[in-house]
Structure formats: structure tokens, C-alpha cells
Amino acid sequence: MSAIDTLPPLRDVIASHGLSARKSLGQNFLLDLNLTAKIARQAGDLTTSDVLEIGPGPGGLTRGLLSEGARKVLSIEKDRRCLPALAEIQAAYPDRLQIIEGDALEVDPLAHLTPPIRVAANLPYNIGTELLVRWLTPPDWPPFWESLTLMFQREVAERIVAQPGSKTYGRLAILAQWRSDARIVMHLPPEAFTPPPKVSSAVVHLTALPKPRFEADAAVLSRVVAAAFNQRRKMLRAALKGIAPDIEDRLVAAGLKPTDRAEQIPLEGFCALARAVAAP
Structure with a gap:
């Protein structure tokens, strides 16, 4: 027993x-x-x-x-x-x-x-x-x-x-x-x-996981995701305008449409955007 x-x-x-x-x-x-x-x-x-x-x-x-x-x-x-x-x-x-x-x-x-x-x-x-x-x-x-x-x-x-x-x-x-x-x-x-x-x-x-699923800086990813979902009804170019003055260019560089909304973006897309935002 x-x-x-x-x-x-x-x-x-x-x-x-x-x-x-x-x-x-x-x-x-x-x-x-x-x-x-x-x-x-x-x-x-x-x-x-x-x-x-x-x-x-x-x-x-x-x-x-x-x-x-x-x-x-x-x-x-x-x-x-x-x-x-x-x-x-x-x-x-x-x-x-x-x-x-x-x-x-x-x-x-x-x-x-x-x-x-x-x-x-x-x-x-x-x-x-x-x-x-x-x-x-x-x-x-x-x-x-x-x-x-x-x-x-x-x-x-x-x-x-x-x-x-x-x-x-x-x-x-x-x-x-x-x-x-x-x-x-x-x-x-x-x-x-x-x-x-x-x-x-x-x-x-x-x-x-042994390492994150996709490469991204944790702090930048967290900031981007928080901003995107804090105004989830807005298009990304509007929700993220405080992240960078050229956010539309960075969205395009990440392979994302500036007119998309946060809930449409997969994890890989957010990681790509975090890398684009972190780039010089």
C-alpha cells in the first residue's frame, strides 16, 4: 500500500x-x-x-x-x-x-x-x-x-x-x-x-525548447507584440507607429503587410518583425 x-x-x-x-x-x-x-x-x-x-x-x-x-x-x-x-x-x-x-x-x-x-x-x-x-x-x-x-x-x-x-x-x-x-x-x-x-x-x-523557435531579441519581440495587441483592431502600421518612424518599411522588410492586424500574424512573422525593428 x-x-x-x-x-x-x-x-x-x-x-x-x-x-x-x-x-x-x-x-x-x-x-x-x-x-x-x-x-x-x-x-x-x-x-x-x-x-x-x-x-x-x-x-x-x-x-x-x-x-x-x-x-x-x-x-x-x-x-x-x-x-x-x-x-x-x-x-x-x-x-x-x-x-x-x-x-x-x-x-x-x-x-x-x-x-x-x-x-x-x-x-x-x-x-x-x-x-x-x-x-x-x-x-x-x-x-x-x-x-x-x-x-x-x-x-x-x-x-x-x-x-x-x-x-x-x-x-x-x-x-x-x-x-x-x-x-x-x-x-x-x-x-x-x-x-x-x-x-x-x-x-x-x-x-x-532548447532554443527559441525563431531568432529574435526577447526584449524587442516583447515590445513589438505588446504594441501590436494593445491596439489589435488597428492595422499594424498604425498600432506600431510608436515603435519606429519608418515602421511601414520595416513591416515590408519582414514580409508583412502594413495593413494586416496583429491577430493575423503568425509567430514567425512577429519574430521577423522583431529582427527588422532591431536592425540599424
């Missing part, structure tokens, strides 16, 4: 520790251990990896990651009410779970992790996108992580994997797909959570 089978059901854990989910912390607890184990499996073979988990709450996914053989799990939890429940899991898996109380936006986890590193988390809704953008835009590439397996609101998940021409295609799709392979691997209805959120959720798996 595995250690996960010796621990009480999550509903009992929540009841015994008084862990009602707090909206202010973006909490929605996933209590079905079959589901948390399935999410953990989407992260791949964990037996030779350290795993970073953000916002474990009462520890449903934590238990899944450990039972699936993670070499080590580092869980960062802001809500100190959850720490006693996590300590019970820690006792069931000696030397394999480390818990840090703190804000994931402020804690540097790398001092506590040994590569290879994977990230797996049911991210708090209120910081999920910010964390993803940070992980996709480090100063150097490849990043510290090999893969990200992350729960988001379905709308955010669809933005990550969106293709040109769709309403959800934008900056997040460019950031994710420039440096990683991204795909949705699971859908979860609101009733899978306690309390049920007002929206559906999805799990996205991102695998880091």
Missing part, C-alpha cells in the same frame, strides 16, 4: 483543519485524488526530477506528485492555515516534501531544487498568468524548468495555445509558443472543485 493510501481523504483534512477556501487567495480546492494523480501523470516521469508546486492548499496535487514518484516536491504556500495539513503529508513521505511558507511571487525556489526541475501546480487564479509570464521570460534560455504542468481558467489556457486568426490569439500565445511546446492536456468542470468556480478549468503542459 502506498503512502497516499494511509492519509485521510481530503474532505476530512479540510474539515479537521478548518480549511475553507478563500477567494482573496484565489483558492479552489481539488479534492478528487484520482484527478490529482491524473494531473501529476501529465507532468511526465517524475522519478528523476525535483518538482516545484505553487499553492498546494490542503495537498491534493502534492499527494499525487509524491505518489507518482517525484524525487522531491517543493511546495510554496502563502496560507499558513494549510501548513499543518501539508506537514502530515511530509511525515508520510520522509525527506521528499519540503514546504516553504511564503508568496510565490517573492520566493526564489532555486536554492532548494536540484535539476532537472519540473513545475506542476493548480495555480491560484489571481497569480497564475503573472507566474507563467515570469517562467517564459527569464534573462537566459533555456530556463530552470524542463516542463510546466499548470491549471488555469479555461479561457487563459486557450489563450496560451491559441493560433493566428482566433480571438484568443495574443501576447500570451506568442510568449508561450516562441520558447515551448504548449498543449491542453485536461479539461475540468467547475464541480470538480470546492467551492466550484464560475468558470471551467484546463491543464496546460508546456515543454521548454
Whole structure:
């Protein structure tokens, strides 16, 4: 019998520790251990990896990651009410779970992790996108992580994997797909959570590429993409006029039509434009 089978059901854990989910912390607890184990499996073979988990709450996914053989799990939890429940899991898996109380936006986890590193988390809704953008835009590439397996609101998940021409295609799709392979691997209805959120959720798996898919300066690409999608209804020549005084010439040099709009431009086109903008 595995250690996960010796621990009480999550509903009992929540009841015994008084862990009602707090909206202010973006909490929605996933209590079905079959589901948390399935999410953990989407992260791949964990037996030779350290795993970073953000916002474990009462520890449903934590238990899944450990039972699936993670070499080590580092869980960062802001809500100190959850720490006693996590300590019970820690006792069931000696030397394999480390818990840090703190804000994931402020804690540097790398001092506590040994590569290879994977990230797996049911991210708090209120910081999920910010964390993803940070992980996709480090100063150097490849990043510290090999893969990200992350729960988001379905709308955010669809933005990550969106293709040109769709309403959800934008900056997040460019950031994710420039440096990683991204795909949705699971859908979860609101009733899978306690309390049920007002929206559906999805799990996205991102695998880091050894190098970006197309050559471009990261800062220039980010600036161009932000300007283009901030005024996505405008033609590129108008949306990007603040980027360079001769932006029409640079659009043509990149093989783009000045009359196109941002949502029509594929990733390769934005990278070509970033190179044209960066050119003397």
C-alpha cells in the first residue's frame, strides 16, 4: 500500500483543519485524488526530477506528485492555515516534501531544487498568468524548468495555445509558443472543485525548447507584440507607429503587410518583425 493510501481523504483534512477556501487567495480546492494523480501523470516521469508546486492548499496535487514518484516536491504556500495539513503529508513521505511558507511571487525556489526541475501546480487564479509570464521570460534560455504542468481558467489556457486568426490569439500565445511546446492536456468542470468556480478549468503542459523557435531579441519581440495587441483592431502600421518612424518599411522588410492586424500574424512573422525593428 502506498503512502497516499494511509492519509485521510481530503474532505476530512479540510474539515479537521478548518480549511475553507478563500477567494482573496484565489483558492479552489481539488479534492478528487484520482484527478490529482491524473494531473501529476501529465507532468511526465517524475522519478528523476525535483518538482516545484505553487499553492498546494490542503495537498491534493502534492499527494499525487509524491505518489507518482517525484524525487522531491517543493511546495510554496502563502496560507499558513494549510501548513499543518501539508506537514502530515511530509511525515508520510520522509525527506521528499519540503514546504516553504511564503508568496510565490517573492520566493526564489532555486536554492532548494536540484535539476532537472519540473513545475506542476493548480495555480491560484489571481497569480497564475503573472507566474507563467515570469517562467517564459527569464534573462537566459533555456530556463530552470524542463516542463510546466499548470491549471488555469479555461479561457487563459486557450489563450496560451491559441493560433493566428482566433480571438484568443495574443501576447500570451506568442510568449508561450516562441520558447515551448504548449498543449491542453485536461479539461475540468467547475464541480470538480470546492467551492466550484464560475468558470471551467484546463491543464496546460508546456515543454521548454532548447532554443527559441525563431531568432529574435526577447526584449524587442516583447515590445513589438505588446504594441501590436494593445491596439489589435488597428492595422499594424498604425498600432506600431510608436515603435519606429519608418515602421511601414520595416513591416515590408519582414514580409508583412502594413495593413494586416496583429491577430493575423503568425509567430514567425512577429519574430521577423522583431529582427527588422532591431536592425540599424
